[in-house]
Amino acid sequence: DAPGFTKAFSCSACHGRAGATRADAVPSLAGMPAWYLKKAIDDYAAGRRPSPEMEPFSKMVKTLGVDEVAGYFAAQPREASQIKVDRTAVVNGRAASATCAACHGEDGRGDAAKGTPDLTGQPPGYLLNQMKLFKAEKRSPGDATLTSIKVFMKSLDDATLADLAAYYSSLGR
Amino acid sequence: ASMGGAPTATTTPSELMPTTGRRVIVVGGGWAGATAAKYVRMEDPSLEVVLIEPNRKFISCPFSNLVLSGVRSIGSLTFGYNGLREQHGVKILHESATAIEPDTRRVRLDRGFLSYERLIVAPGIDFQTEQIEGLAAAGDRVLHAWKAGPQTVALARQLKEMPDGGVFVMSVPPAAYRCPPGPYERACQVAWYLKTRKPRAKLIVLDANQNVISKTALFRAAWQAYPNLEYRASSKVVKVDPEAREVTTEFGDKVRYDVVNVIPPQRAGAIAVQADLVGVDKRWCEVDHVTYESVKAKNVHVIGDSTIGIPVPKSGTIANAMGKIAATAVVNLINGRPAPQMPPANVCYSWVSDSEAMAVVNAYRIDNGKVVQIEQKLTPGQSTLYAQHATAWATSIWADILA
Ligand SMILES: Cc1cc2nc3c(=O)[nH]c(=O)nc-3n(C[C@H](O)[C@H](O)[C@H](O)COP(=O)(O)OP(=O)(O)OC[C@H]3O[C@@H](n4cnc5c(N)ncnc54)[C@H](O)[C@@H]3O)c2cc1C
DSSP states (O other): OOHHHHGGGGGGHOGGGOOOSSSSSSSTTTTOOHHHHHHHHHHHHSSOOOOTTTHHHHHHHHOOHHHHHHHHHHHHHOOOSSOOOOOOEEEEEEETHHHHHHHHHHHHHOGGGGGGGTTTTTTTHHHHHHHHHTTTTTTSSTTTGHHHHHHHHHSHHHHHHHHHHHHHHHHHH | OOOOOOOOSSSSSEEEOSSSSSSEEOOOOSSHHHHHHHHHHHHHSEEEEEEEOOOSEESTTTTTHHHHTTSSSSGEEOOOOOOOIHHOEEEOOOOOOOOTTTTTTTTETEEEEOSSOOOOOOEEEEOOOOGSBBBBGGGGGGGGOOOSSSHHHHHHHHHHOTTTTOOOEEOOSSOOOOOOOOHHHHHHOOOOOOOOOTTTEEEEESSSSOOOOHHHHHHHHHHGGGGTEEEEESOOOEEETTTTTTEEETTTOOEEOOEEEOOOOOOEHHHHEETTOBOOOSEEEBBBBOOOOOOSTTEEEGGGOOOOOESOOOOOHHHHHHHHHHHHHHHHHHTTTOOOOOEEEEEEESSSSSSSSEEEEEEEEEEETTTEEEEEEESSSSSSSHHHHHHHHHHHHHHHHHH
8 A cells, every 4th residue: 555556656657567567678776775766766757867758757747746656666565577687798887887886886786976877687678778869869968977887887888888788687686 | 058057957047056255257368368367366256257268279360471471370479278278267258249238248159148247248249240241241261360260271272272473462550440550460471471482473452541550661661672562552352252363442443353351441350339338339348448348338348359448559458458458457446446547558569571570669548537549650661670679579468478
């Protein structure tokens, strides 16, 4: 009977039951810290993080009460993605992850102080798409706080990004 | 089906299953009804839920246009009802409801009746076959393929067997009908198939509406890739002649075909019409925007494509959302609490080729007890990224309905 349960009704159409996705191209919301979820919703609603799907739904969440929705997902057990990842890609991804760890942590679980999200167990397709969006300056374009990460992503080829996606997705399984 | 009390050998119709407590009946186990059945049980396991659905398998209309182009198999869109039964304790009767009696709170089936405390009616759409001369008599020779299943497979086969150089004609009914972008997505899939497999063949789309009624600019842009697609607006099909292989529009234009797909005008599922849940137009059911209770019958809630008056499209996403909201309303009302005010939300992805999709998204809020739109947004174009999102949507929403 969590207050956010009803308010999060429309999210399961894409993000899975209680935010634990079974799909590859959308993120899991289950267990996501409330501060990050709220920032994402704010960014989508304001158009800072462009997404034709999430912009309208974020505006809806704001009319319903973002605290309850964020609280609901934060309280759900995080379940790692079950989408298959290639073992070699995981090994290569780990080798390429030193720079990432500086911000996302050695364990990939993110850091509220640095504003970084937990990457572990997210579907590999979603992680790869987000890195490509950073690289193409399509995620949060013009956001000065993200310039250095975008510069770094641009220095990596797509195969390395896929390795990194496989590695972070494999953590916590 | 043999659950609880077997029908007695008398001629008087009897209660088919003695109630084990407070009972909710759901008529129709499609996108709206199956969702509602599951969520009533999830939200209050003390309620008995009986789902009445003639089909033993759930076949998804969304993505079924991809069966026509051979991009997906019908098997990949076909699911069982075991999840509802085993994970959620929904009792399922694979039969048709034959009548609804709101005064006595009973649903009739062939063998007898079932009593309910509250009823959720979700029978989808039926066709106004009588609106097109020759359609009823044509039988299986003229297919709609607008309820995914055997007709989808049969139309795919007709398309495959059509000679190169042949003409495929499809008709779009006047709004309101199930899935506004659906016919235009279908046009993309047929045109893509013809372009890759039968380069000399042609598709003619006869639209009863004055223009493409959904994602207009996006479809028009997508059709640039299909010079084999001829679109004719304001061309309502009023007659079909399977002997002459010819359709006639309301302005008397005759169009010859090798394969035809007539999507007829539509109304709420027959049971809703028979139960007089429809308005003066005899087509669609008006409901309360918060509880989905029928404006015409107490304790009867109507959801999904059968409804009208809420400013939402007839889509699977909306049907799924209505299922959850109505389930919550029913659970609260049965327990003597007010129903929370929850708006639905919509997304409709359309596949424009074998690998690219685009979408329309609608968000709503409730204002003075009525659903109003906050915003409608389109994807800036078509892409493989949105096709990935479409697949994620399908995976997630099928599980939300049935798992
Ligand atoms: C080609 C096509 C593509 C589409 N693509 C999309 C898409 O991409 N995205 C999207 O959101 N929507 C899409 N739709 C629309 C979507 O399929 C419908 O909006 C959705 O199915 C509506 O759900 P419903 O529960 O109202 O009806 P249905 O899903 O049709 O379910 C109604 C059920 O009621 C049962 N029934 C009827 N009468 C009785 C009775 N008397 N007793 C018992 N049971 C009964 C039927 O057997 C059926 O199972 C598409 C539709 C088509 C045709």
